[in-house]
Amino acid sequence: MICFAKRGFEEFAENIREIERKWQKEWKEKKVFEADPRPDKPGFLFTIPYPYTSGPLHIGHGRTYAVGDVFARYFRMKGYNVLFPMAFHITGTPIEAISAKIRRNDPKTWELYKSYVSLYVEDPKEVERIVSKFVEPMEVAKFFSSVISRDFDALGCSIDWRRKFTTGDPEYNAFVSWQFLKLREKGYITQGTYPLLFCPAEGQAVGEDDIMGGDEIAAEVQEFIGIKFRTKDGKVLLASTLRPETIFGVTNVWVHPEGSYVELSLKGERWIVSERAAEKLKLQGWEFEVVRKFKGRELVGLKVKAPNGSEVPVLPALFVDVNNATGIVYSVPAHAPFDYAALMDVKREPEKFGVPRELVETIEPIHIIDVPKYGEFPAKEAVEKRGIRSQEELSKLEEATKEIYKAEFYGGVLVVGPFAGTKISEVKEKVVSWLMKRKDAVPVYEVTAKRLPVRCRCGAEVLVAVLPDQWFLDFNAPGWKEKARKALNRMEIVPEIYRRLFEDTIEWLDKRPCARKRGIGTRLPFDPEWIIESLSDSTIYMAFYTVIHHIRRLKLSKEALKPEFWDYVFLGKGDPEQLxxxxxISAEDLRKMREEFLYWYPLDQRHTMIAHITNHLSFSIFHHVAIFEERHWPRRFTLNEPVIREGVKMSKSKGNVIPLVEVPRHYSADWFRLYMVSAADLSTVLDWREAGVRTVGNSLRRFYELVDQILSKSETSSSEENGILERWIASRMNSAVKEVDEMFSSFRPRDAAIRGFFIALRDMETYIRYGGGNFRLLRDLLDKWIRILAPVIPHLAEEIWHRLGHKDFVSLAPWPEVDEKAIDPEIEIAYQVVEDTIEDANNVLKVLKEKPETLKIIVAPEWKYQVMEDLKQLKPPIDVKDAMSIARNFLKEKGKEARDLVMEFVKAQGAWKNAGREMEMHMLEALRQMIAEKTGVRTVIIERAESTKEERASRALPGKPALVFA
RNA sequence: GGGCCCGUAGCUCAGCAUGGUAGAGCGCCGGGCUUUUAAGCAGUUAUCACGAGGAUACCCGGAAGUCGCGGGUUCGAAUCCCGCCGGGCCCGCCA
Structure with missing residues (x-):
């Protein structure tokens, strides 16, 4: 046996790493976590989302997997047949994008991936060779899924690997195909137009990663409303706006006099827009011919009719940007600072703009919105407040626009037109649908970003394209949300504070594109040009885990995995003989699969990080309720917050990410797990602090040394069989079993780790240090202790379990029985009285000038304990009168001393605790040495109030003895 | 920009539904020491051990906050109301 006490910490760490590897190997060889249905135990399907295999995992992921595994192991010990499967996500665009970059020798990607691979592979040549294989997307997925699965093992995750798959496997494709056929059958899938960022040069949609400047510039699609202003001869000036409700205050239309405009011939209409806009509209699905090209000034003076009936002139303005939207805007000078400034310019000097004076003379702002704290024309106020003199003061005008937009959006009410009386924040949608219904408006999309223009990494400008036939999941389809709400209401959400976010997510989810034209994935069965998007193909796969090993065993091909197959296995539809x-497939095998599904489903618990609430987890609810019977809807989601490092968010750019693979190298699995579980509640951000990590490592070492000591002396008993300290430690350990059970079952793993590990460790050390020598007893208690710790530190637990002589696995051992007879609340309170007494004594010592030699502890007289006992019948809120009346006999006899005692009890509202006089006396005696040490006093004397001459004795209370220093 | 959550000690968080003395854990500082140890010795003793000094764990104690900012309600606000500022998650052909 190795005695760690004599060696350094690093040696200890290396030793537990060795122990961990040993048990991981053993678990794997003995198939400890391979779970099959069994009649004698209830099944418990526990899942954590599979990782995406585009790179290494870090300790943030590690938290989720560690905490999740703690839950899985706890339920396994509580008598459930726990299935914890795992798979790998490879569908989607990133892996393919990585391969593309490796293929075109993008240096940054090469460096990044070499650094990733080096985490796992030492030889630089080998690293180079592996990365060069990444030109094939499947190689990326294969490499990372293989190393990540080793990370899971190295963390001690109790996974049944027989059910492993990747989302690119043909069996999975067949399953997802079925899923989407079902969704379509139910009417939850619709098709429609969808605008997205698009690179015309590559002919492809672009995501954040494809855009120059990436996430910093935050490129987005912005929807303008193109409003039709008609000329007498039937042409349409398409003016774009973000505030269509202002149409009721239109006074004129603006074009840029020098801007280049075109006339387009569409089906049945002629439109005028800027030349640049024509290109954009083409991408947005409009079909037209360009009839002619001309300068904006040609339009000036033209009269056009707005949808609200007003006839207004076209005027020139320099602030109009022909590169933005349609290059034509309409003017609402009462509520838009730009329009106001431009109108003033042109009214002041019509000649300069080449406009006849009489055309502009009569144009005045039209008030249409009431805004608190503003008068008739808010735009005018905002412009004048800033001393703006011309439409060319762009930055000031932008500031003014922001101000007015905000004020009107939050506080404004429309006061004219068919929507008079509606708040601005609510009116936009109504106006848009009104305009569209009358064919007076069309949507016009534009790219918006912090920095324009937005460029693709290939160099071309990113524009908006509109896909005409995009497939959507329509979460607002009749009945779907009702079912989702119903499922959520029945579910357990842990911690409960996150339920609100689920509820809100269900509310606002609308249509969501569910297929793309790039990436790895399953083809839409009813439109194979499309590939099912990766958040949609990962919503009900927990069911797939229940049968995938059978599918592989039977070598079922795509032909066998028809919709009817899944219909039977997951929904019980159809007749197995017929099928x-x-x-x-033999009917027997079919039945077997159906039975296995029924054994494991519904999903008992899914654990993941909070970022998944508003997407993955909510989708999972929706897809489940769409497809499965009610009895198979998910039961419980548990969540944890992320991990930061030394107070800072971990990120690639900061270079402060700790990869998960470092854990078994620099720390250890159990060490990591104990830290992850004990350092933060589920609902708390975990701050990875190296100092704290070290402290936990040291505690683990203390623990292991203590266990060594117990095991090496377990045949000896130098103290009483059943002395007070023996009864105390036995009580404490049994209480721990009970409390930790309660903490785990209410998903408070942190409390469980603190109570079960740190506090129990302290108790054990205290027992040994202050006179307890019954190691035979400790060994028996260790048998229980090690089992309540097994979920958190499974490897050390397994090692100790075997050193205790067990031949089976603690991972599969039952949760320990609580010896209720051993639990003695009074004895635990008595110990608390000793600790409190030490604290009191130290507080007194602080103010004493000279250091005393002796401490006399005077325990209250018996009658006081009697009073407390009598008062216990009172329940809070406790009234002074009632208390006094109960104690009246003593009040008469003892006077003030009795009154003080009653008042203390009332003040504590019944929370005053004591262990009874004899018990307190006894415990104080037993721990006299501890008291002396912790107070630094040489002699400690314990006395009864009845047999002392000390005046202070009158102050002694039950549970709070009087202290006299000398 | 929108939805939700959050802002209290250096860090992570309690306290806020019901207004009345601002808290915990970790870290930091000081002290103690029954533990342990790297390096090392002019000493005593001699394979051990003792000693000063340092470090770890442990024990005891301590410092640390205008409760994000500004208004309001109130005798009194971390807590209730309004406004601002800052942060997180989500709103991606990211997963």
């Missing part, structure tokens, strides 16, 4: 003939 058997149809698809060539």
């Amino acid at each position: 058997s003939k149809n698809i060539g």
Whole structure:
């Protein structure tokens, strides 16, 4: 046996790493976590989302997997047949994008991926060779899924690996195909137009990673409303706006006099827009011919009719940007600072703009919105407040626009037109649908970003394209949300504070594109040009875990995995005999799969990080309720917050990410797990602090040394069989079993780790240090202790379990029985009285000038304990009168001393605790040495109030003895 | 920009539904020491051990906050109301 006490910490760490590897190997060889249905135990399907295999995992992921595994292991010990499967996500665009970059020798990607691979592979040549294989997307997925699965093992995750798959496997494709056929059958899938960022040069949609400047510039699609202003001869000036409700205050239309405009011939209409806008509209799905090209000034003076009936002139303005939207805007000078400034310019000097004076003379702002704290024309106020003199003071005008927009959006009410009386914040949608219904408006999309123009990494400018036939999941389809709400209401959300976010997510989810034209994935069965998007193909796969190992065992091909197959296995539809003939699987095997699904489903618990609430987890609820019977809806989601490092968010750019693979090298699995679980509640951000990590490592070492000591002396008993300290430690350990059980079952793993590990460790050390020598007893208690710790530190627990002589696995051992007879609340209170007494004594010592030699502890007289006992019948809120009346006999006899005692009890509202006089006396005696040490006093004397001459004795209370220093 | 959450000690968080003395853990500082140890010795003793000094764990104690800012309600606001500022998650052909 190795005695760690004599060696350094690093040696200890290396030793537990060795122990961990040993048990990981053993678990794997003995198939400890391979779970099959069994009649004698309830099944418990526990999942954590599979990782995406585009790179290494870090300790933030590690938290989720560690905490999740603690839950899985706890329920396994509580008598559930726990299945914890795992798979790998490879569908989606990033992996393919990585391969593309490796293929075109992008240096940054090469460096990044070499650094990733080096985490796992030492030889630089080998690293180079592996990365060069990444030109194939499947190689990226294969490499990372293989190393990540080793990370899971190295963390001690109790996974059944027989059910492993990747989302690119043909069996999975067949399953997802079925899923989407079902969704379509239910009417939850619709098709429609969808605007997205697009690179015309590459002919492809672009995501953040494809854009120059990436996430910093935050490129987005912005929807303008193109409003039609008609000329007498039937042409349309398409003026774009973000505030269509202002149409009721239109006074004129603006074009840039020098801007280049075109006339387009569409089906049945002629539109005028800027030349640049024509290109954009083409991408947005409009079909037209360019009829002619001309300068904006040609339009000036033209009269056009607005949808609200007003006839207004076209005027020139320099602030109009032909590169933005349609290059034509309409003017609302009462509520738009730019329009106001431009109108004033042109009214002041019509000649300069080449406009006849009489055309502009009569144009005045039209008030249409009431805004608190503003008069008739808010735009005028905002412009004048800033001393703006011309439309060319762009930055001031932008500031003014922001001010007015905000004020009107939050406080404004429309006061004219068919929507008079509606708040601005609510009116936009109504106006848009009104305009569209009358064919007076069309949507016009534009790219917006912090920095324009937005460029693709290939160099071309990113524009908005509109896909005409995009497939959507329509979360607002009749009945779907009702079911989702119903499912959520029945579910357990842990911590409960996150439920609100789920509820809100269900509310605002609308249509969501569910297929793309790039990336790895499953083709839409009813439109194979499209590939099912990766958040949609990962919503009900927990069901797939229940049968995938059978599918592989039976070598079922795509032909066998028809919709009817899944219909039977997951929904119980159809007749196995009939189906058997149809698809060539034996009826017996079909039944077996159906039974296995029924054994494991519903999903008992899914654990993940909070970022998944508003997407993955909510989708999972929606897809489940869409497809499965009610009895198979998910039961519980548990969540944890992320991990930061030394107070700072971990990120690639900061270079402060700790990869998960470092854990078994620099720390250890159990060490990591104990830290992850004990350092923060689920609902708390975990701050990874190296100092704290070290402290936990040291505690682990203390623990292991203590266990060594117990095991090496377990045949000896130098103290009483059943002395007070023995009864105390036995009580404490049994209480721990009970409390930790309660903490785990209410998903408070942190409390469980603190109570079960740190506090129990302290108790054990205290027992040994202050006179307790019954190691035979400790060994028995260790048998329980190690089991309540097994979920958190499974490897050390397994090692100790075997050193205790067990031949089976603690990972599969039952949760320990609580010996209720051993639990003695009074004895635990008595110990608390000793600790409190030490604290009191130290507080007194602080103010004493000279250091005393002796401490006399005087325990209250018996009658006081009697009073407290009598008062216990009172329940809070406790009234002074009632208390006094109960104690009246003593009040008469003892006077003030009794009154003080009653008042203390009333003040504590019944929370005053004591252990009874004899018990307190006894415990104080037993721990006299501890008291002396912790107070630094040489002699400690314990006395009864009845047999002392000390005046202070009158102050002694039950549970709070009087202290006399000398 | 929108939805939700949050802002209290250096860090992570309690306290806020019901207004009345601002808290915990970790870290930091000081002290103690029954533990342990790297390096090392002019000494005593001699394979051990003792000693000063340092470090770890442990024990005891301490410092540290205008409760994000500004208004309001109130005798009294971290807590209730309004406004601002700052942060997080989500709103990606990211997962």
